[in-house]
Amino acid sequence: MAFALVKAQATFLSYITGVFLIVKGKSNFPKKPYVLVSNHSSYFDILLMYALVPEYFVFMGKAELEQWPLFNIFFTKGMNIAVARGSLSGARKAYERANDELQRGNSLVIFPEATIPEDVPNMLKFKVGAFKLAVEHQVPIVPVTFTRNYKILQNGGFLKAPAGPGLAPAIVHKPIETRGMGEDDILPLLNKTFEIVKSALPDYENR
Numbered sequence: 540m541a542f543a544l545v546k547a548q549a550t551f552l553s554y555i556t557g558v559f560l561i562v563k564g565k566s567n568f569p570k571k572p573y574v575l576v577s578n579h580s581s582y583f584d585i586l587l588m589y590a591l592v593p594e595y596f597v598f599m600g601k602a603e604l605e606q607w608p609l610f611n612i613f614f615t616k617g618m619n620i621a622v623a624r625g626s627l628s629g630a631r632k633a634y635e636r637a638n639d640e641l642q643r644g645n646s647l648v649i650f651p652e653a654t655i656p657e658d659v660p661n662m663l664k665f666k667v668g669a670f671k672l673a674v675e676h677q678v679p680i681v682p683v684t685f686t687r688n689y690k691i692l693q694n695g696g697f698l699k700a701p702a703g704p705g706l707a708p709a710i711v712h713k714p715i716e717t718r719g720m721g722e723d724d725i726l727p728l729l730n731k732t733f734e735i736v737k738s739a740l741p742d743y744e745n746r
Contacts, residue, residue, distance in 0.1 A: 541618055542595050549589035557704025558583065558691055560590050564711035568593060568681065571646045573714060574673040575681040578736050579650035580659040580689035583707070587688065588648055591709050596646040599637055601653070620647075634668065641676045651729075659689040660740050662733070670729045674721065679714035682732050684739035686710065710739045 553560060571594055577584065588598065599620040620636050623629030637647055651665035673680050686708045712735050720728065 545618070546589045549586050552586060553590055553707075558587075558707050559705075560587055561706050561708045562591060562711065563708065564713070565593075567711045567713050569679050569714045571596075572641050572644050572676070573646050573679045573681050574641075574669050575646060575648045575683060576651050576665070576669050576732060576736070577648075577683040578660070578662050578685060578740070579652045579655050580685060581655065581692045583688045583692040584650070584685055587685065587707055587709065591683070591711075592646070592648065594646065596648050597637075597640045598648045599633065600650065634672075637668075637672055638675070641672065641678060647672065651732075660686075662737055662740075665729050665733050667725060667729060670725050670732070673717050674725050674728065677718050677720070679716050680728065680732055681714045682712040682735045684710045684712070684736045686740060712736070712739070 575592065575596070577588070585598070585600070597619055599622065601622055620633050620640070622633040640647060647669070649669040651669045652663040653666050654663070656663045670680065687705070688707055691705050691707055715728065715732060715735075717724075717728065
């Protein structure tokens with residue numbers, strides 16, 4: 540019920556702020572569980588993720604989101620997985636919780652860049668955690684590209700960064716199956732997913 544409420548809030552806030560999600564590839568969502576990974580160019584990515592993903596999921600993100608006004612509505616410790624930066628024990632507990640959620644049949648949503656790059660829409664290297672989880676549980680990776688969220692809400696701090704209404708295209712790519720993959724396949728899977736997400740971003744000259 541809490542998830543349904545948060546999902547409704549995300550749709551409502553998008554509407555009143557004049558941000559309209561345009562989804563390409565909605566039929567590419569597989570049967571859950573899966574691990575969804577996306578580029579991270581704006582805090583608006585978090586809000587729109589709830590409007591994008593059709594079924595219940597658990598969001599895994601940095602613990603600082605719990606302190607951000609407005610966005611902390613969409614990131615609560617009880618419903619999502621908070622990762623404390625610089626804490627090995629915190630990271631281990633978060634990883635164990637992610638394992639539990641996948642075993643229960645719940646999908647995970649992770650931004651594998653772990654933070655918003657300073658030079659968005661360029662992407663940072665992906666961290667390995669999401670792909671390790673997918674391979675260990677033999678569940679698909681679902682790559683998603685947000686193509687212009689960085690223009691809707693730019694990086695620079697809450698109520699400080701430029702923001703405005705507009706269309707928010709999201710591309711849901713075909714899922715990547717991990718059945719039969721092992722530890723040696725994790726890095727190739729990471730690199731393949733990175734290239735898929737990156738390929739849908741506009742050419743630099745057209746940004």
